[in-house]
Amino acid sequence: MQLPTWAWVVWIAVxxxxxYYACGxxxxxxxxxxxxxxxxxxxxxxxxxxxxxxxxxxxGWTEFFHWYDTKSWYPIGRPVGTTIYxxxxxxxxxxxxxxxxxxxxxxxxxxxxxxxxxAWFGVVATTFLSLLTMECAGFAAAGAAAALVMSxxxxxxxxxxxxxxxxxSIAVSAMCMTFFFWCRSLRNDNSWWIGAVAGxxxxxxVMVWGGYIFVVNLIGxxxxxLVATGSYSTKLxxxxxxxxxxxxxxxxxxxxxGWAPLRSLEQLGPCLVFFVLQLLEVAEVLRxxxxxxxxxEMSFKEMTQLRVTIFVAFAAALTPVVLLLIPTxxxxxxxxRVRGLFVKHTRTGNPLVDSVAEHQPASQQAxxxxxxxxxxxxPPGMVLVGLRSSAIYxxxxxxxxxxxxxxxxxxxxxxLVLYGFIAYFFSTKMVxxxxxxxxxxxxxxxxxxxxxxxxxxxxxxxxxPTAELEAGEEGSEAKEEKKEEKKEEKKDAKKEEKKAEKxxxxxxxxxxxxxxxxxxxxxxxxxxxxxxxxxxxxxPVRLARLVLAAYLCYAxxxxxxxxxxxxxxxxxxxxxPSIVYKAQLNNGQTIILNDYLDAYFWLRDKTxxxxxxxxxxxxxxxxxxxxxxxxxxxxxxxxxxxxxxxGKMFASPEEESHxxxxxxxxYVLVWTGGxxxxxxxxxxxxxIGNSVYPGLCPGDPTCRLFGFMDRQGTPTPxxxxxxxxxxxxxxxxxxxxxxxxxWREVYSSxxxxxxxxxxxxxxxxxxxxxxxxxNRICDAPGSWYCVGQYPPPLMDLINSRxxxxxxxxFNRGGGDSEYTRQYMQRMGGESMSNEDRExxxxxxxxxxxxxxxxxxxxxxxxxxxxxxxxxxxxxxxMRALVRAAPTVVHTRSSDGRGPLWWAYExxxxxxxxxxxxxxxxxxxxxxRGIKASDLDTSPPxxxxxxxxxKKKKEEM
Numbered sequence: 035m036q037l038p039t040w041a042w043v044v045w046i047a048v049x050x051x052x053x054y055y056a057c058g059x060x061x062x063x064x065x066x067x068x069x070x071x072x073x074x075x076x077x078x079x080x081x082x083x084x085x086x087x088x089x090x091x092x093x094g095w096t097e098f099f100h101w102y103d104t105k106s107w108y109p110i111g112r113p114v115g116t117t118i119y120x121x122x123x124x125x126x127x128x129x130x131x132x133x134x135x136x137x138x139x140x141x142x143x144x145x146x147x148x149x150x151x152x153a154w155f156g157v158v159a160t161t162f163l164s165l166l167t168m169e170c171a172g173f174a175a176a177g178a179a180a181a182l183v184m185s186x187x188x189x190x191x192x193x194x195x196x197x198x199x200x201x202x203s204i205a206v207s208a209m210c211m212t213f214f215f216w217c218r219s220l221r222n223d224n225s226w227w228i229g230a231v232a233g234x235x236x237x238x239x240v241m242v243w244g245g246y247i248f249v250v251n252l253i254g255x256x257x258x259x260l261v262a263t264g265s266y267s268t269k270l271x272x273x274x275x276x277x278x279x280x281x282x283x284x285x286x287x288x289x290x291x292g293w294a295p296l297r298s299l300e301q302l303g304p305c306l307v308f309f310v311l312q313l314l315e316v317a318e319v320l321r322x323x324x325x326x327x328x329x330x331e332m333s334f335k336e337m338t339q340l341r342v343t344i345f346v347a348f349a350a351a352l353t354p355v356v357l358l359l360i361p362t363x364x365x366x367x368x369x370x371r372v373r374g375l376f377v378k379h380t381r382t383g384n385p386l387v388d389s390v391a392e393h394q395p396a397s398q399q400a401x402x403x404x405x406x407x408x409x410x411x412x413p414p415g416m417v418l419v420g421l422r423s424s425a426i427y428x429x430x431x432x433x434x435x436x437x438x439x440x441x442x443x444x445x446x447x448x449x450l451v452l453y454g455f456i457a458y459f460f461s462t463k464m465v466x467x468x469x470x471x472x473x474x475x476x477x478x479x480x481x482x483x484x485x486x487x488x489x490x491x492x493x494x495x496x497x498x499p500t501a502e503l504e505a506g507e508e509g510s511e512a513k514e515e516k517k518e519e520k521k522e523e524k525k526d527a528k529k530e531e532k533k534a535e536k537x538x539x540x541x542x543x544x545x546x547x548x549x550x551x552x553x554x555x556x557x558x559x560x561x562x563x564x565x566x567x568x569x570x571x572x573x574p575v576r577l578a579r580l581v582l583a584a585y586l587c588y589a590x591x592x593x594x595x596x597x598x599x600x601x602x603x604x605x606x607x608x609x610x611p612s613i614v615y616k617a618q619l620n621n622g623q624t625i626i627l628n629d630y631l632d633a634y635f636w637l638r639d640k641t642x643x644x645x646x647x648x649x650x651x652x653x654x655x656x657x658x659x660x661x662x663x664x665x666x667x668x669x670x671x672x673x674x675x676x677x678x679x680x681g682k683m684f685a686s687p688e689e690e691s692h693x694x695x696x697x698x699x700x701y702v703l704v705w706t707g708g709x710x711x712x713x714x715x716x717x718x719x720x721x722i723g724n725s726v727y728p729g730l731c732p733g734d735p736t737c738r739l740f741g742f743m744d745r746q747g748t749p750t751p752x753x754x755x756x757x758x759x760x761x762x763x764x765x766x767x768x769x770x771x772x773x774x775x776x777w778r779e780v781y782s783s784x785x786x787x788x789x790x791x792x793x794x795x796x797x798x799x800x801x802x803x804x805x806x807x808x809n810r811i812c813d814a815p816g817s818w819y820c821v822g823q824y825p826p827p828l829m830d831l832i833n834s835r836x837x838x839x840x841x842x843x844f845n846r847g848g849g850d851s852e853y854t855r856q857y858m859q860r861m862g863g864e865s866m867s868n869e870d871r872e873x874x875x876x877x878x879x880x881x882x883x884x885x886x887x888x889x890x891x892x893x894x895x896x897x898x899x900x901x902x903x904x905x906x907x908x909x910x911x912m913r914a915l916v917r918a919a920p921t922v923v924h925t926r927s928s929d930g931r932g933p934l935w936w937a938y939e940x941x942x943x944x945x946x947x948x949x950x951x952x953x954x955x956x957x958x959x960x961x962r963g964i965k966a967s968d969l970d971t972s973p974p975x976x977x978x979x980x981x982x983x984k985k986k987k988e989e990m
Contacts, residue, residue: 045491052178053164060160060185063602064153067609068196071626073149076611078652078669080199081659084148086114087123091130091144098123099289100818105664106654107676108646108698109804109822116289117672121241122204126151152203153196159473160185162210167477167484169217170446171419175488180480183411186601188608189404189472195609202469205243210473211235213453216253217446219273229273233280240285247300248470252456253277254304256449257311265445271315278308297365313348317341397465398939399931399969403604404468407597408475415478416454418485419447450477486586493583613656617785629783630656633703633790636781637661641701648699648793650684650712650719651677657703666698674726675835681723682730684758685716685740691757692776692793697800697825699793702777706762707787710893713762716753717741717895726835741895742881761791800825882919886955889924889932897927904936904945912945916952923954930960938969 067076075084090098099115106112130147133140142150163184168177184190193202215232219225232253240246257274260266282295282305295301317340321332332340359365401409457470569575610616617627637647638661646664647657654668667673667680683691695702705711712719720737724730731737731752740752753759754770763770764779772779772791781790803809803825810820824832881896883889900922903911912933915922926932934954937946946966950956959965 046174048491049174049178053181056160056164056178056181056185057157059182060156061153063186063605064156064191064195064609066195066606067198067611068149068153070609071197071611071614073146074197074611074614075145075149075199075659076195076197076613077200078612078655080148080197080655082655082668082670083122083199083201084145085655085659086118086120087126087148088144089114090120090123091127102818102820104822105658105662106668107673108664108666109824110673110676111820111822112670112672113819119201119240119242119244119288119290121208121238121243122151122199122201124241125204129154148199149197152194152198152200155204155207156185156190156194159190159194159207159210162207162214163473163476164480166210166214166217166473167450167480169214169221170443170450170477171481171484172443173484173488175491176477176481176484178480179484179487180476183408183479183483184473184476186598186605187405187408187472187476188601188604189468189475191601191605192404192608193469195605197609197611201243202245205239205245206469206473208235208239208242209245209249212239212249212253213449213473216256216273216277217449219277220269220445221443223267223269226269226272227276229276230280232273233277233284236277236281237284237288240281240288240291245470246285246291248460250281250295250301250304252453254307255456256452258307259448259452260445261310261314263448266311266314268315268318270445271311274308274311278304299365302365309348313344314341317344400465400468401461401471405471405475406600407593408479411479411482412454412475413478415480415482416451418481419450419478450474450481454478486590490583490586493580627785627787629707629785629787630705631660633781633783633788634660636790637663637701637703640781645701646699647701647703648680648683648695649703650705650715651680652715653703653705674722675837678723678726678835679831681719681721682727683723684712685720685723685730685737685752685756687755688757688760688773688776692773692795694828694831695757696793696795697797697827700796701780702757702761702791702793704758704761704789704791705787706766706789707785708892711762711787712758714892714894716756716758719758726837728836729834761789764789797825797827800827878915878919878922881925882922883924883926885921886924886953889921889926891926891928891930891961893928896922896925897932900925900933901927901936904933904942905940907940907942907945909944909948912948916948920952923949923952930962931966932958934958934966935960935964935969938966 067074075081086098089101093101098120101113101115102111103114104111126144126148129151130142130144133142133147160181164177164181167180168174171177190206193200194206212232212235215228215235219228219232236246236249236253239249253274257270260270285291285295286293296305317337320340321337325331405412453474457467457474461467461471613630614626614628616624618624634656637645637657641647641661641663643662644664646666647661648666649657651667652669654665657663657665658668667677671677683694686694706713708714717737717740720731720740721735724735724737731740739750740756741750742748742753743750749759760770760772761777764772764777766786776794777791778794779789780792782788804822807820810822812820878896878899881894900915903915923933932954934946934949934956937949954966956967957965
């Protein structure tokens with residue numbers, strides 16, 4: 035059918051409005067935090083990003099890239115400009131300056147710009163995802179539907195709320211932009227030059243986020259897939275060559291990346307694809323030259339021989355070079371995080387990496403939480419896209435004479451399919467990577483929903499009297515593709531005419547049906563299609579279609595409303611900044627809890643500007659960003675040994691710790707008050723410290739003796755002696771007092787969430803030694819790159835460190851070390867001696883609730899252990915834990931769920947029976963009102979027929 039002009043205008047207007055509405059929603063849904071708390075930076079990492087942005091704005095480009103920060107990672111320092119991805123800082127400063135040039139009405143402070151950047155780029159990401167979907171699907175309705183989903187999907191919002199000034203807030207926009215231009219470059223033979231634009235977009239992607247590795251590898255895999263499926267073309271060669279050369283050249287200019295694109299194992303795949311395409315194009319050039327000379331087409335066998343010869347010659351030349359480079363260490367190993375994506379276990383072997391919750395694998399619940407109904411809409415969308423890009427299906431239909439009626443743009447459609455599978459694989463390994471699922475879920479869901487929306491819109495033809503009927507029903511995709519087909523046919527005809535003049539072609543032997551058979555099948559196909567079309571256009575059928583369209587509109591509305599409400603509710607929850615948030619007192623009064631912010635303001639206002647503050651590494655970004663004070667470590671993980679030194683100080687006995695701390699810090703800040711305080715983090719402190727200082731927990735990589743012995747919170751002797759426990763519980767637990775000759779409490783926040791102690795007997799000699807520039811090691815005289823050193827009194831400690839061979843050093847045997855082996859076994863509860871198991875149970879017993887009524891909703895070591903035990907279906911381990919602490923079955927995590935929920939979710943029937951038999955409450959609900967049995971994934975069991983008793987049989 036063909037719609038009249040006015041109908042097309044209306045339909046286009048509806049789609050344009052849907053896109054406009056989506057952009058508005060993308061902006062508005064990210065402003066909850068701004069409306070509630072004002073323009074304030076959230077979390078930890080964003081404060082470092084803001085501090086770096088401010089430094090760039092104040093000091094300029096040159097100084098930024100020559101900035102050696104002496105206020106963080108004291109006393110070593112850190113070269114900031116060359117160790118971060120600077121794209122977000124550069125973008126924010128540019129926006130800030132442009133707004134200032136536009137005049138007073140548009141002028142904003144740098145803080146406000148940084149707060150609003152995530153919301154602004156949420157709109158940008160929505161726009162490019164819509165364009166990508168429309169390009170791949172071939173019809174605008176899919177793009178509009180994808181925009182509506184992408185604008186509010188929680189998987190994207192979790193990294194792009196206003197105030198969440200983190201790299202991912204811009205990176206998703208850069209990723210979608212790169213993907214769009216890549217797919218656009220493959221549309222037709224004249225669009226290959228857009229590959230250069232894709233390369234420029236990729237450079238921006240490299241500048242803003244380390245996830246650029248995913249982008250370049252996905253595009254490389256897509257190009258390799260097209261070659262493997264017989265879709266190689268000069269268009270592909272030119273587009274990928276431009277993309278790779280421009281993108282790689284620009285990427286190497288980003289200081290933190292350097293020559294990694296040509297050296298790192300993580301990025302050599304796309305480089306290999308680049309060389310493969312060059313060799314294929316060389317073969318094509320030689321083929322055309324030979325055909326021109328002989329005026330005869332090369333056979334398939336001759337072409338294959340030519341390609342094999344070229345590839346063998348290249349391999350022979352390349353192999354000696356590679357063998358020479360390998361011993362020199364030219365090729366870098368996979369990083370710990372990347373290799374962790376390919377190993378079977380859920381831990382990397384690095385206690386520092388394992389301590390970050392985002393590095394844990396994603397559960398089924400995580401997908402529902404962050405994707406919601408797209409879990410159901412994306413799969414059928416992938417089926418639609420997969421069918422339309424199927425090379426096999428195209429071969430079959432062409433052999434039958436039906437033609438490629440499924441549509442063009444197969445290269446772009448196959449990109450969405452590959453993106454979906456690859457993103458899902460990696461997101462299952464690390465919950466943080468669920469972010470990658472946001473664009474593809476929105477795109478595939480948009481294809482599915484857009485297809486339905488367009489079909490519904492076309493049913494208006496039933497009541498449009500001016501509609502003209504043709505041989506088939508056409509949507510916007512078919513109409514556009516028909517125009518493209520006509521253009522392509524004209525171009526192909528001209529090419530064939532020119533070729534016929536120069537080359538006397540010889541028909542190759544082809545596998546398939548004869549022309550006569552194909553003509554007969556085509557005729558049969560036309561007849562069958564004609565009959566079906568006639569039936570489809572019968573009045574009763576048309577009325578039924580109209581009724582079905584009306585029903586779909588009615589049925590979909592409540593689901594759309596629920597999805598929107600769910601996304602908004604989750605967005606509101608994600609928008610609460612951890613540094614300031616709402617809380618309830620025991621009397622039910624709601625307050626704004628800003629203990630953390632007040633503590634940082636106290637440091638800023640009440641301590642000397644050169645004061646050095648020791649705190650666990652999580653808080654370093656906030657201390658330097660808000661308080662503008664020197665901190666021992668911040669939230670980066672680049673120096674494992676330095677963080678381990680910090681962990682050792684916290685976990686060591688008070689006297690020993692003070693003797694170390696007095697040479698580095700003037701103040702010690704600790705988080706208290708329960709929940710995610712420093713006592714909850716204490717196991718990680720000990721494990722990380724022990725990974726470099728094995729004497730901290732001799733023979734025990736997991737430091738099980740650094741914890742609590744019972745449900746009353748009685749500390750183990752090691753915990754009771756530690757500096758961490760003394761400072762947190764000072765004066766709050768009977769008999770616990772910090773040594774007054776070593777520490778003096780100078781600040782305690784209003785609601786007891788933060789305590790600050792002044793370090794007494796600070797070594798002035800060490801302080802002066804560290805302040806002397808002569809004691810820094812510069813890479814060249816007068817250079818800006820000058821690394822600090824530890825003071826002489828600490829050198830015995832520093833020299834005793836065992837350099838931790840992280841999992842990324844597996845090629846040197848680090849991943850197979852005895853430490854790593856024991857760590858992996860004990861964290862997983864495997865191969866434990868009875869003594870080890872009892873010690874572990876003793877630690878976990880301390881976290882168990884006293885009763886069902888007193889169970890607190892919080893994430894602890896126990897909840898993590900329970901989840902892993904259930905996932906591994908470790909019945910013996912669970913029985914031992916239940917015997918040691920029967921109330922463990924009432925344990926609840928921060929989302930209100932506990933062991934019984936996880937057993938149902940994982941489909942562990944035997945495990946859930948054990949939990950129910952041990953007293954787990956089957957009627958309890960989580961934060962969303964869901965009972966554990968609601969997550970039952972097991973198939974329904976057939977009802978057994980009751981056998982009649984012998985007594986009843988006799989009576990009968």
